[in-house]
Amino acid sequence: xxxxxxxxxxxxxxxxxxxxxxxxxxxxxxxxxxxxxxxxxxxxxxxxxxxxxxxxxxxxxxxxxxxxxxxxxxxxxxxxxxxxxxxxxxxxxxxxxxxxxxxxxxxxxxxxxxxxxxxxxxxxxxxxxxxxxxxxxxxxxxxxxxxxxxxxxxxxxxxxxxxxxxxxxxxxxxxxxxxxxxxxxxx
Numbered sequence: 001x002x003x004x005x006x007x008x009x010x011x012x013x014x015x016x017x018x019x020x021x022x023x024x025x026x027x028x029x030x031x032x033x034x035x036x037x038x039x040x041x042x043x044x045x046x047x048x049x050x051x052x053x054x055x056x057x058x059x060x061x062x063x064x065x066x067x068x069x070x071x072x073x074x075x076x077x078x079x080x081x082x083x084x085x086x087x088x089x090x091x092x093x094x095x096x097x098x099x100x101x102x103x104x105x106x107x108x109x110x111x112x113x114x115x116x117x118x119x120x121x122x123x124x125x126x127x128x129x130x131x132x133x134x135x136x137x138x139x140x141x142x143x144x145x146x147x148x149x150x151x152x153x154x155x156x157x158x159x160x161x162x163x164x165x166x167x168x169x170x171x172x173x174x175x176x177x178x179x180x181x182x183x184x185x186x187x
Contacts, residue, residue, distance in 0.1 A: 036091025
């Protein structure tokens, strides 16, 4: 279900100008410390003049300078939203796996996030993501600017993310790994 949609088409459907730098995030509750809501709010404050923030979630309408999707019940629309973005920014300070990181990668969207918890399982530093150890908005903003300055690098990282998902996280790839595991258990 999660695969790239042509960016110009996605932006036209969503009413987003083609020449706008778009950051997608799943962080909507600025009061949720674990999800880095306070950090996301700092990023918005710093970059709001030259960036459109596209945010998943039912609470996204309450944030300034943010285009909120509201609560999506039809998951088939999500690849369209991912594909409209230039990058996906995750501000989670703890995360078991990070499904949204996997979905972004499946849609060929590069990632900026903290190197915490299970995030590096899907977001690979200098492959499909820029991960930072320092848990500050400034550290994330530096990596956001890295991607803003280089559309070719965004495309390279996005393509790598898609490849990671196809080889490691599809149902077929997961099934093949289980079969290999079971084979080793039986020998």
